Amino acid sequence: MKFSPLLTELIEALRCLPGVGPKSAQRMAFHLLERNRRGGAVLADALQQALDKVGHCQRCRTYTEQDVCDICASPKRQASGVLCVVESPADIVAVEQSGQFHGRYFVLMGHLSPLDGIGPADIGLDQLQRAFSAGDLKEVILATNPTVEGEATAHYIADMANSCGLHASRIAHGVPVGGELESIDGTTLAHSFAGRKRVE
Amino acid sequence: MKFSPLLTELIEALRCLPGVGPKSAQRMAFHLLERNRRGGAVLADALQQALDKVGHCQRCRTYTEQDVCDICASPKRQASGVLCVVESPADIVAVEQSGQFHGRYFVLMGHLSPLDGIGPADIGLDQLQRAFSAGDLKEVILATNPTVEGEATAHYIADMANSCGLHASRIAHGVPVGGELESIDGTTLAHSFAGRKRVE
16 A cells, blocks of 8 residues: 555655655655645745746856846946856856856856766857857856866866957865865865965 | 746745755755756646645545545455554555554544644544544554654553543564664663563
8 A cells, every 4th residue: 555646646756856765755745735735835836937937048048037137138247248157057146145246157057077978068168159259258257166077167168268369267276264274175275275375 | 146036936935845955945946947847847736736635534534635545445444443543644654564454544643742732632533532432443553653752642542442442552662673682772672671472
């Protein structure tokens, strides 16, 4: 004997969420049915709405329900001439929260990963090439993750930018502010020493 | 700047799931939008369907989309005269998998917890009292969880059963089969010694 058909279906469907196994899915289904039917209804509706309407921005590829996202639609951002390349829409939020960047973004939605069959076209580099060729950019800031794949992707895009006569820069690696030196890994510390700045 | 309105709504809505914080909700939303739109659509539909149609069995209170669940609808189960009281519908599945029980169930959907304001009426004990008084039962097996609240609930129901002239029994506590003695806690071992059986 298993649960009733609709409950079994719901538990199965919840398993499509990342990190949710059979036990968690069961707990979620029970929680929604027993304690939070309203929350469940809101979730079903929000999910349907998002799936129906949220697509990618035509310019920067971030998630948006408009043709062009708010940042790309801003004339001030467009006029800045600086483009920041990130891996995920969440990275845009992180950079925006720093308050230090006022240019445009381009979201790769991943990184180059030949072993997984993810090549330049899969992360929108053909579209990025067209943006580079358009002639309204001065600088490209490469803010991909500091992982092996992120670095490789940054190098690849830097080559593309340089061949278009654009200045490409990589965000600095080093010791995070507020971190403790003894808990920082060796590679980061090596980067932090190599990128040292003179104190004047 | 945050995500687009619909995406923000979806991330907020996902947080109604137990154990899902802001970062997990974001990861889930991105996963559904980027890699599994079909899975997301199935989930939205399954959730809507379950919320619309899944209710409680009129007799045993488990989840079902019918008036009476399959087990309660079975004449053989009804005729058995044995009722097993469990805390959650998941417990029914566990007991059924053991293959040792062929009677009916009653699901409390929780346990007595005066500190949280959960009294007898909240776990359906008035309905259970009516089942006890109906006169077709011979034995009540108390299979609530082996926790303080589960034990207290079992004792309460045992008193109810005894006052109706019904035989109430509690499932055995002891060392789980396949477990190692050194990793079993003291209380369980004490139960296991107290409930020892003569080897003949």
